[in-house]
Amino acid sequence: MxxxxxxxxxxxxxxxxxxxxxxxxxxxxxxxxxxxxxxxxxxxxxxxxxxxxxxxxxxxxxxxxxxxxxxxxxxxxxxxxxxxxxxxxxxxxxxxxxxxxxxxxxxxxxxxxxxxxxxxxxxxxxxxxxxxxxxxxxxxxxxxxxxxxxxxxxxxxxxxxxxxxxxSAPLLLCVGHTGTISSTKSMVEAVARLRERRPEMVEKSFEGIRSLVRNARLAIEAGDVRALGQLMDLNQMLLSGLFLSTQEIERMCGLARDAGALGAKLTGAGGGGCVAALVENREVADRILRAWKEAGFEGFLAETPDRNRPAERGE
Ligand code: MEV
Incomplete structure (x- = not known):
């Protein structure tokens, strides 16, 4: 060729x-x-x-x-x-x-x-x-x-x-892997089935999430990372009510909060996969990553907004 x-x-x-x-x-x-x-x-x-x-x-x-x-x-x-x-x-x-x-x-x-x-x-x-x-x-x-x-x-x-x-402020996130892989397709299908069985409950959760998202946008624009962390915690509660959380996810969120995270939740489809914990500074991030490691979970620090944006790469 x-x-x-x-x-x-x-x-x-x-x-x-x-x-x-x-x-x-x-x-x-x-x-x-x-x-x-x-x-x-x-x-x-x-x-x-x-x-x-x-x-x-x-x-x-x-x-x-x-x-x-x-x-x-x-x-x-x-x-x-x-x-x-x-x-x-x-x-x-x-x-x-x-x-x-x-x-x-x-x-x-x-x-x-x-x-x-x-x-x-x-x-x-x-x-x-x-x-x-x-x-x-x-x-x-x-x-x-x-x-x-x-x-x-x-x-x-x-x-x-x-x-x-x-x-208005950099968003520092610790991202940790539960060690369990999950299929987005299956998790989305599971929510669709739950929505068929219990439409009112699911709609109520979605409406709750809608207002959390609106407030989170304002918090991000204002640089209020504490408020953003609380909203993430509330989002996690609602996701867990939709049966998307697991013992490992809850454990990792708990470890992160105990180590000083402003908020922690599953990210993506849930049912395994990763947890994201919002932190105020690198010291807290190190504590969380250490706590996860001691408990057998891999993690890394993601500073966002990311550096992959074309404008930031000088293209
Ligand atoms: C997956 O990263 C996010 C989901 O909301 C699915 C989707 O938005 O297509 C679970």
Whole structure:
């Protein structure tokens, strides 16, 4: 195969949902921040009859001509959405753990869409990446691809797109992994089933989350991280009432609060995956990361808004 000169690597952020996961699938707004861990991809024009995806670091034996494979289907969907002419070898990498609620699949979709058309703006890139997301997540709201493409802090509403939220203070988050992988698709389906069985209870929770999200936006804009932490705690209570929390998630949130977190909650789909704890400074962050480590949980400090934003990379 002859490959001509490649384009530069395109970046996409991973994400932490500060408030509003699950409810966002049903039209309630959510607030999410990009983190600097994420995905990257580059497209190298080639003379093959079809494009090829090379996904490093993931234990998948990918053959792009295999109809059964989700990755191959997702790749073809992004190629189609981006209206690509010609063939490319597309190389992609991620340093996000899959099934952890940090937006691994959305970041890969965004990195692929961006590599295929680097000139597209964030909203168009996110829309194209949705073709990939739908293969993996069935009914994605779009918040993950939006924040992955835009980076920074966004306020997202399904069907309306996103607005940037300018935070007056840096948002320091400890992100810790419960060690259990969870499927976003299954968790979203579980909430859909619960909503069918107990519509009033679920709607009440969603309305509660709606007002938490609204207040959180104001708190972020005002730089009131204490208020934001309290709102995250309340969001966690409502998520746990929807059966999305686990013993490990509760344990990690408790350890984080005991070590001085302003608030802590699951992030993403729940049922395992990651916890995000908001902290005031690095000392508290170190205490939390230490407490998690002693209890057997891995974690890292994510300073947000992330540094993946194109404007901040000088592009
Ligand atoms: C997953 O990161 C967030 C969910 O709200 C699903 C979605 O918005 O598509 C659980």
């Amino acid at each position: 002859t490959m001509t000169q490649s384009r530069p690597w395109s970046h996409a952020s991973g994400k932490v949902i500060l408030l509003g996961e699950h409810a966002v699938v049903y039209g309630v707004p959510a607030i999410a921040v990009g983190i600097s861990r994420g995905a990257m991809a580059r497209a190298i024009p080639c003379d093959e009859s079809t494009s090829v995806l090379r996904l490093e670091g993931l234990p998948v034996d990918l053959r792009a001509d295999d109809e059964e494979r989700d990755l191959a289907r997702g790749f073809r969907a992004v190629l189609e959405a981006a209206g690509v002419h010609g063939s490319f070898v597309v190389e992609a990498r991620t340093d996000l753990p899959p099934g952890a609620g940090l937006g691994c699949s959305a970041a890969l979709g965004v990195a692929l869409a961006r590599a295929l058309d680097p000139a597209a703006n964030a909203a168009l890139t996110a829309e194209r990446a949705m073709a990939w997301e739908r293969v993996f997540h069935g009914n994605p709201s779009g918040v993950d691809t939006a924040v992955s493409a835009e980076g920074g802090c966004i306020y997202f509403e399904r069907g309306r797109g996103f607005e940037r939220v300018e935070s």
